[in-house]
Amino acid sequence: MRKFFLLLAVILVIISCTNTKMPVEESPDHISSNPSGKGSQLEIAMVQGEGHNHPLMAIWVEDDKGNYLQTLYVAESIGKGIFQHGDASRGFWKPGEIQRPAAVPRWAHQRGIKSDKGLYLPTPTNPVPDAYTGPTPAQSFVLHTRLDEPGIKKFRVLFEINQTWDWNEFWTNNKYPDDEEYKTSCQPALVYYTNIDMEDPKEKYVMEVVGRSHHSGASGELFTDLETLTTALHIAEEIVVRIKAQ
Known part of the structure; x- marks a missing residue:
C-alpha cells in the first residue's frame, strides 16, 4: 500500500510539472535602417507589452522646436502604401495598394508630404x-x-504606434459609424517621445507617452486625454533610446 501511494505521489508531481507553463525569455529582433547616414548612431529598443499584436509604427526625429527633420523607420506597409492583405478582388488575399490615414497620423502630418490622393501618406x-x-x-x-x-x-x-481593431468600451466599433477610417484603428495611435542633448548625453533615454493622435487621421493634432485608452497603453511595455559611440 505504501508503494502505491508513493507511486501516486510521483505521478501527481509529474503531471503538475507538465501542466505548469514556464515563462519563455525571447530575444528581441534586431533590425536596421539608414545604414548610409552620417549622423549620430541610435539604438531604439521596444519591449512588447501584453497588448502587443502586430502593431504598425513610425519612428522619426524633430528638432528641439518640434520641426520634422527625418524618418528613422516606418512600417513597410505604410511607407510603401501596399499591404500584404490589401486586395481580395479575386476571392483571396494578395498585396494591394491601401492608404491608412488613421494608422500613424502624427508622423504622416509632421512629415508633411501630401499624395495625389490628398492624403499625407506615401504611395506606391x-x-x-x-x-x-x-x-x-x-x-x-x-x-x-x-x-x-x-x-x-x-x-x-518620436515613436508612434497603433494596433488595428483594438476596441474598448469607449472606442467602440460604432462610435463614429460614418467614419470608415476610424474603423481601421479604433483606439487611436499613441505617440512617445524623448529629448536628446548630445552635449549632455545620458546612458539611456526612456521614452514617455506625450499624447494620442487623431482617431481617424484627419489631422496631425496631438491630444493629451489618455484616460479612455486601455490596451493601447500596453502595446509597448518600454521604449528606450541609447546613443552609440561613433
Missing part, C-alpha cells in the same frame, strides 16, 4: 525610400539606425 508611386522602411517586427525589437547628417546637437526622437 511616391514611397518612403527603402533605407527607412522594413517589415513590422512581430515582437520586441532593437532598431539600429542613425541620423542623416552630423552636427545635430539637440533633437527629439
